[in-house]
Amino acid sequence: MKLDILREMNRERAARRAVILITDTTDGGQRLVREAEADHDPLAPELLARFRSGKSGIVEAEGRSLFLTVQVPPPRLVVIGAVHISQALAPMARLTDLDVTIIDPRTAFATPERFPDVNLLPLWPDDALAQLPPLDRYTALAALTHDPKIDDPALVAALKVECFYVGALGSRKTHGRRVERLTAAGLTSEQISRIAAPIGLDIGAVSPAEIAVSTLAQVIAALRQDRRRAPT
Template structure:
């Protein structure tokens, strides 16, 4: 639902009735990830997408039905053969996924009198403003709980209600806050009473967190290309260099921030988290070593450094003398990037971003042709998380 927060926020402010279909689980080679959403208002206006086209027609009708009867519904879509194995191939509203995957969709009506209307309006407003927010909803369990929603803030406070006299709310809020802190969307299984007893309940938690950060150290031509590529895949990019003649906004118009400072000093002063990416492009020991000495000891997602293999070997020796352990050094991606045969700054930027994306999603970086690994991996962001309460 937060996938289309800006449009839904406007619909709420305009007082429109609407229904939202959200992908809550996927299997195999499904076209969209959990959290993808399609919404339909009472006039039939559509925003968003749940499948890139495969089952949009059927989901549209489910939304219209939900608006009429006021009841949430969960539906699963599976494989449809090109010849119409699950419907008429000549029917534009035929149901099924030609990719061979499965897609679970939760459809929830959000009419003016819906008990979860205020919670949804609050959540989409916060997400539309770019603030951190999580929305937890019941997607399986007792029928009376289906579709109920909880809006959770980063500190774990919440609005709305799921049931079980508040016990389920408290557990759901704690789990949702943990997913929000990691910037993840996924499912959590708990007991309907909030503890280990009672009928199991599956909660779907959508997280809307600020974009992950990429810190690019070294104001070189490669950094300019990397900044463009990183922003394209959703990172908020900071470029830092101690040399003011190179670290200028004019040279890096695509950067969200350009900082003139010694790299290690800026890293000490800036905020990082488990999604932060650190790219060191200076390949100069006086910058690299104190910077990497700190970066490799921080709980960040990725640390990579540019340089030849000889530079890398020399860098490792200096870092060992600085006291880094072999386990800490094993986190360093150097030479940085995947082997694409890159030559130009743009090609090099592509190889670096490709490695960052592969690392983020558990990819191998090998060609898909001939490979037997799944095309769409699930490293945990969209998987089922069973907490200590399940």
């Protein structure tokens, strides 16, 4: 691999942008295609399928054998609220290889003692998200505080960039009021309909740990079923 291509791939990885390296197995020629550019590439159907699956492999095109090296960002989970559910959710999510970040401006809750070995940002969501790599289609966001001042800005940000999962804690009545606020904030009904609310799979969860299990299961289901990462 040429050094300039390797450097570019590393830059894209650091920025959490998906790319595919196309290598001609006959002459060794290589070129890099970013996900944002794939629609206009001669190999668009195959590239888009590979971005969806995240799997590398060989493809035949125009009589040539090409190896597609797929590099997609690792999935991550951003949790809004350093609450009891988050305390159970964070370690379980890490076991499934999700990169977990907890955001909560309430410093009485967002403490290292309650969240050891977790990326913890005791800031308002707008400030915290500005310090993180931008939310993207490989990010899940779970809003768990029940406080609109904390949850809503994060929900707006996640819905605008089409995070692969967006969930929010609260009853249907609570969610109804949330819909009104988000509509007033300029989101469309289609965007708002992507929120999983009440959050989590319907397994009859009662305790914080059970709600965490149901939430994580819903995140994993969305990750595996999402059109960008579903098997071809």
